[in-house]
Amino acid sequence: MKLAPVLHVILFLGVIAAGVDASSAAEKQRPNVLFIISDDLNNFLGCYGDPRAKTPNIDRLAERGVRFERAYCQYPLCGPSRNSMLTGLYPNSTGIHANQQIFRQTIPSHHSLSQAFRLEGYFAARIGKLYHYNVPKSVGTNGHDDPGSWELELNPAGVDRLEEEPKIFTLTPGQFGGTLSWFASPKGDDQHTDGMMAIDAEWVLERCAQRKDRPFFLAVGYFRPHTPYVAPRPYFDEYPVSEMPLIEGVAEDQADVPPPGLASYKREQDKLTDELRRECKQAYYASISFMDAQVGRVVDSLDRLGLADNTIIVFTSDHGYHMGEHGLWQKMSLFEESARVPLLIVAPGAAKAGSVVTAPVGLIDLYPTLTELCGVTAPDNLQGQSLAPMLQDSSIQGRGWALTQVRRGRGRRAGGAFFGYSLRTPRWRYTEWDEGREGRELYDHQSDPNEITNLAGDPAHEATIAKLSEQLHEAVQSTYPASGQSPEIDPGLWAPNLTDP
Ligand SMILES: [Ca+2]
Structure with a gap:
């Protein structure tokens, strides 16, 4: 019986260990979600190998998480793409193939992504553009938003919306949102809509940090680099106009493309000269760098408030964007530049930091991924795949197509x-x-x-x-x-x- 005291000690330690496990499991809160989406952003980012882009904050997220090399939108237009992403259904199942519409008009009882989180006790907040907005005319309003998706909605409007529109250069006078247009603003970051959104996000995160009993789903939808490309002047200065490249050989390239492949071209773009093409590219890059700084500000807040260890961060865009490739500008084509989006997922403890997934994936996959990672019940009719296994093992191929x-x-x-x-x-x-x-x-x-x-x-x-x-x-x-x-x-x-x- 000499061993008995030792056994007692072992058993006693075992009970303590089990007790610690149980209590830490109970205290371990479900992960938070910080969902950041940029508007009309293509893959002009440092972490995607762009030779010019200055995007240190987004690049930092790629190092902290998993970068999806081949991620695609389901429709290269804001409204259909965002409705698809936020319902986890393809546009043929949402019925949304144009802007100015919301899935409540077609499938009203479907639960949106953030709604699924709300139904399980999450605090869900939206700042800026998640569903479709007219840019710039809906900035500062709820746009074509879905109120059922959020508990809190914030719609700041900065000088880009309230003061500077008369100063914006545009290919078609009076038109900004659907036409190439830009302006190097003398006003600082904090006075622009996206800068105000970053400040608002900081405020929401401070509140969330005080509410330990409730996980959050915070969605931040930046408006840049959507037209009009308005950003503070210093961001323009980082991209000298003379260094902006032009696309060569367009006529030869277009010769083998069937007409619908090029139908997103707009006649007003005939007004573009090489000088304007360079200025346009400068302004697009400047808007990306400005938006990148606002991403950094929000992620810094998350770190400062001690929330990062239990927060999943998603960074993406609603579709890609042309800057003259194949003679095309903006979106609405099915070429790689218009269909492809950046997609970064940081998931502490559930993802291998710094890895790169090359399997084709879609925005449709975000809903099942986030609900799986957070243990939230998803509707059973979702049409995407969960990317959670790829976060751990980047060699997993999944569905194999987008x-x-x-x-x-x-x-x-x-x-x-x-x-x-x-x-x-x-x-x-x-x-x-x-x-x-x-x-x-x-x-x-x-x-x-x-x-x-x-x-x-x-x-x-x-x-x-x-x-x-x-x-x-x-x-x-x-x-x-x-x-x-x-x-x-x-x-x-x-x-x-x-x-x-
Ligand atoms: Ca061609």
Whole structure:
């Protein structure tokens, strides 16, 4: 019986250990979420290898978390993309294919991403643009927001909205949101909308830090670099106009693209000279760096308040953006530049910091990812995949493709409107316009990362095209609701503007 006291000690220690485990598990709060989205931001970021971009704060997030090299929007336009991302459903299941609409008009009982968190006790707050807003006209209002998604909504408006519009250079007088337009502002960061949003976010985080009993879902939606590219002057000075590159060989590149592939071009862009193209690029980069500084400010607050260890950070954009590639500007194309988005996820304890995932993923995947990471119940009809396994092991391939769609044609729903669908696999981009009736495109990213040579007419690739076409049609099928019924928006509500006002 000599061993008995030792056993007692072991048992006693075991009880203490179990007790500590149980209490720490009880005290361990569900993770918070800081969801940061930029508007009309492409991959002009240092962490994505851009040679000019000065984006130290976003780059820092990439080092702290996982960078998704091939992330894509489901629709290269604010409203449809954001509705899809925040419902976890493809546009064919939200019924939202244009701006000025919200999924409550089509699938009112569906729970949005932040609503799912709210239903389980999270404090959910929105600052700025999460659902669609007209930029700049809705800045300072709720835009086309969904009130059911949030407990707190903040809509600051800075000098960019309230004072400086008359000074903005624009290709079409009086137009700012859908047209190339820019202004180097003499006012400082704190007087601009995005700067005010960072200050508001800091204030919300301070409040959250005091409420230990309730986890938060804080969504911060910056308006830059959306047109008009208005940012404080010092950010413009970081990008000398003379150093802004021009795209060469556009006419040769366009020769093999079917017309719908280039239909996002706007006639007003004929007014662009090389000097204006350079100024435009400078202003876009300046707006990105200004927005990057506001990201840094919010992340610094999270660190300062001791919240970072238990907060998942997402950084992304609603779609990509052209700066002259293929002769195109802005969004609404199915080329890589318009479909691709930056996507960074920092998840303390659930992600391998500094890793890079190359599997194609979509914004549609964020809803199931965040609910899984936080143990929040998700609706059972979500159409994306959880990226949580990829955060731990970057070699996991998941679904293996991403799908982006866009509407073409001038009519309302009948009378000539059709969709283009583009499938991105690790190697290929394959696009069908109206199921091929209006053209096909095939680009080999192994040898042609800029998508210059359309291989769709090349007999040597017939087998590849047949296989990708089958894969694309299966993918499109998966974008509809399981019931087979596609939600339709009331035609009276359908807004014919295909681009962003
Ligand atoms: Ca081409």
